[in-house]
Amino acid sequence: MPAFKVLIVGAGPVSLVAGHCLAHAGIDFEILERQDDFDLNVGASTALWPESARILDQLGLLEEARTLRIPYHSKVCIHSDGSLISRSRMLEAVEELHGHPWMLFHRGDLVDLLRRRLPESSGRIHTGKAVQSIQTTDENATLTCADGTTHTGSMILGIDGVNSTVRRLMTPKLKSTSTGMNMKTSYVGLYGHSAFIPGGAMEEGCFYETHGPDITFQVGVAAPVDRCYFGCFKRLPQPITSTNATQKTFTEAEKDAFAASLADVHTTTTLTLRDLYSRAQWTHMAYIEEGIADSWFSDRIVLAGDAAHRMTPNAGLGLNCGIQSVVVLVNHLRRLLLQQPEPGSEALMGVFRAYEATRRKPATEMVKVSATAMRAPAWRNQVWRFVDQYVLPRIGGDMVVLSGSVFRLVLYGS
Numbered sequence: 001m002p003a004f005k006v007l008i009v010g011a012g013p014v015s016l017v018a019g020h021c022l023a024h025a026g027i028d029f030e031i032l033e034r035q036d037d038f039d040l041n042v043g044a045s046t047a048l049w050p051e052s053a054r055i056l057d058q059l060g061l062l063e064e065a066r067t068l069r070i071p072y073h074s075k076v077c078i079h080s081d082g083s084l085i086s087r088s089r090m091l092e093a094v095e096e097l098h099g100h101p102w103m104l105f106h107r108g109d110l111v112d113l114l115r116r117r118l119p120e121s122s123g124r125i126h127t128g129k130a131v132q133s134i135q136t137t138d139e140n141a142t143l144t145c146a147d148g149t150t151h152t153g154s155m156i157l158g159i160d161g162v163n164s165t166v167r168r169l170m171t172p173k174l175k176s177t178s179t180g181m182n183m184k185t186s187y188v189g190l191y192g193h194s195a196f197i198p199g200g201a202m203e204e205g206c207f208y209e210t211h212g213p214d215i216t217f218q219v220g221v222a223a224p225v226d227r228c229y230f231g232c233f234k235r236l237p238q239p240i241t242s243t244n245a246t247q248k249t250f251t252e253a254e255k256d257a258f259a260a261s262l263a264d265v266h267t268t269t270t271l272t273l274r275d276l277y278s279r280a281q282w283t284h285m286a287y288i289e290e291g292i293a294d295s296w297f298s299d300r301i302v303l304a305g306d307a308a309h310r311m312t313p314n315a316g317l318g319l320n321c322g323i324q325s326v327v328v329l330v331n332h333l334r335r336l337l338l339q340q341p342e343p344g345s346e347a348l349m350g351v352f353r354a355y356e357a358t359r360r361k362p363a364t365e366m367v368k369v370s371a372t373a374m375r376a377p378a379w380r381n382q383v384w385r386f387v388d389q390y391v392l393p394r395i396g397g398d399m400v401v402l403s404g405s406v407f408r409l410v411l412y413g414s
């Protein structure tokens with residue numbers, strides 16, 4: 001009888017952390033990724049909060065991660081004309097309050113670290129493997145890829161992103177909706193990275209956030225790597241509920257038109273989006289989905305990362321949430337395998353059930369906090385407009401938000 005093996009679908013950052021956790025737990029695994037190679041220029045920035053830093057520490061990755069992060073001290077909130085709303089040392093305070101820093105990375109650097117340091121990574125990560133179908137029996141699970149190859153393991157861990165194939169394939173068994181995720185899309189975003197602009201227009205160590213009716217921008221100045229990262233988000237006239245619409249690929253012309261429509265909006269006190277977009281090195285435009293999968297498991301299949309819970313990016317919680325989820329899953333799995341090295345489907349379902357029971361509530365909370373972090377600076381309603389401009393700056397602004405007390409006050413709408 002072959003040893004227990006996890007087949008992970010997708011090689012995004014959550015999958016790679018799952019691989020590290022499995023390796024530490026002594027559980028065999030393989031990762032199947034549909035892309036042929038990894039372009040480390042792709043992606044904007046990614047922030048990890050202290051809870052993820054602790055996990056990196058346990059995985060032996062924190063020391064190197066600290067050398068790759070871009071240091072920040074202040075958050076600067078501005079109006080769309082560049083005038084100041086508030087300035088706080090929120091980002092510096094994270095480490096003082098929680099013992100670990102808020103760590104912002106070039107996404108490619110973080111992915112590279114996770115991949116390079118994964119034990120036996122070259123033998124375990126298989127690229128060019130787009131998973132197309134799944135077969136499960138009481139003994140095992142088999143994946144078939146677009147290139148005709150099949151891969152058999154004990155269970156499948158679907159970490160294949162918001163439009164997860166694994167979720168769609170397992171959903172018919174659940175007789176649920178067509179995608180298995182009740183998704184809503186209220187915002188569209190243009191994000192990427194540009195060249196750093198010297199001369200004081202971009203203050204080193206500052207994270208700028210533009211607030212205004214129906215828009216919110218974020219810009220992280222990354223002088224040590226000669227870059228700045230930006231995300232520009234705009235509310236849609238009507239929310240989209242169909243998942244197919246959110247799979248849209250925007251053309252270069254559509255990106256240019258979106259950037260042109262917001263060109264005069266300030267990204268720092270003195271620079272506008274025009275200044276950043278004209279120096280862009282990589283950009284992407286996408287609908288920004290939010291939602292939680294109806295069910296996170298079936299038979300020998302379980303979901304994690306954006307495939308299970310997807311949130312808006314302003315609070316920088318999506319990846320953090322996925323990391324926490326895979327830690328919980330692997331801990332439950334390890335406990336089972338210590339008792340039963342060759343568990344049947346029912347025993348595995350028990351693990352998946354316990355995992356979902358532990359993680360669904362905090363993930364739902366993170367989706368809501370992220371929703372508020374998007375809607376508040378975009379002045380989704382008059383309450384937020386008033387609170388954002390007049391109340392928060394007087395009571396400590398983002399330092400109060402950091403303490404968590406503000407998010408709990410708020411209703412979030414479309």
Ligand SMILES: Cc1cc2nc3c(=O)[nH]c(=O)nc-3n(C[C@H](O)[C@H](O)[C@H](O)COP(=O)(O)OP(=O)(O)OC[C@H]3O[C@@H](n4cnc5c(N)ncnc54)[C@H](O)[C@@H]3O)c2cc1C
Nearest residue numbers: 010012014034046047131160161305306316317318319320
């Ligand atoms: C602009 C922006 C900024 C963000 N900033 C932050 C931040 O600062 N902090 C944070 O915590 N989160 C952030 N997020 C969210 C974060 O990026 C996601 O939560 C995270 O990438 C999810 O990781 P994942 O591994 O689940 O999915 P993904 O990163 O989407 O990876 C999925 C992988 O699966 C592969 N795949 C898909 N289908 C198949 C298939 N059929 N077969 C094989 N492989 C397949 C894909 O090619 C991909 O490599 C941000 C998101 C955006 C859009």
